[in-house]
Amino acid sequence: MASKIVFVTGNVNKLKEVRMLLAPAEGQVPAFELTNIDFDLDELQDSSLENIARHKVSQAQEKLAKGTAVFVEDTALCFDSYNGLPGAYVKWFLKSVGPEGLVRMLAGFDNKKAEAVTTVAFADSNGQIHVFQGKTQGKVVDPRGSREFGWDCIFEPEEGAGKTYAEMEKKDKNQISQRSRAFALLSKHLNGASNSGV
Template identity: 60%
Template sequence: MVQDIVFVTGNANKLKEVQMLLSGSDINLSNEPLDLDELQDTDLQKIAVAKCQQAVQVLGAGKPVFVEDTALTFQEFNGLPGAYIKWFLKSMGLEKIVQMLDNFPNKSAQAITTIAYADSEGKIHVFEGITDGKIVPARGPTAFGWDPIFEPLESHGQTYAEMTKEDKNVISHRGRAFAKFNQFLSGN
């Protein structure tokens, strides 16, 4: 049975990547570029759940909907910039984000995606994917966020930006979160 689900995003690149990750499943994905308030917190699950609850209020109950929130955490900074990476990127750019770690030997980072899904009954389910890696000087195309500065440990020395979309999706935080989400949807 095909499920109609709304993905709340205004990010065209993110939408394309999610469509690719969910291709082959029994999901009819549409999107709504809602401008939701973002809870200011370091807890990604709290942020995603709050955004999902807002989306349900705006779109109306009974419509399955999900939001996705992504973070980039630096071990040296106890998890920052975390959920604030979008704003760091917007105000500083890739080069200055990399420079933040110049005086520290530890360049370890985690890419984290958290999905909050409200089913047709309004119950919220949370799925998370994590990829370990390190921060490196930018390499590869700069079209998709911080991909050029994140080198996953499993990537054989490539940044996300240098990888093919297919290879990236196998090991990425988003790919892992959506694999869990898809598995959940397949069981319902």
């Protein structure tokens, strides 16, 4: 029977995307069953994305039954011109000023380059924490495409053929996104661990 792994998120779009990213290859039996739970977790005030993710998954471990495998995911948008800010705080900036406000932050700068970073912290059934990170380079542009997924409409990845994430087909985005890169590392770890139990 497949092991159960809990993903801490209340974001339906994110859950759907992660299910796609962690789905087994065609014809393969799933190594685990992915469920989700929506917890309010404290956000550590830290510039280290790894520390923030570790802190969150440690809190999730405390709320779940001992031996439950769980992971959290944190995605940051780091502007070159701001030495990495807004970084992990991008969701609060987005909530407060919207995509246009994020674009306006760079209005006085020639350098619009940004790095999208996803950090996944996974606590296995033994309580050991593993951290995986994926990165995608790009630039901040005026909003284009759907607005249903955070700041996707203002991030144009270098490998995106001139499209923002929001303008890309899901499968194309999943080829190059920082989230897909982080989850490819988690998937590799889980599939390697599935023989010995997650």
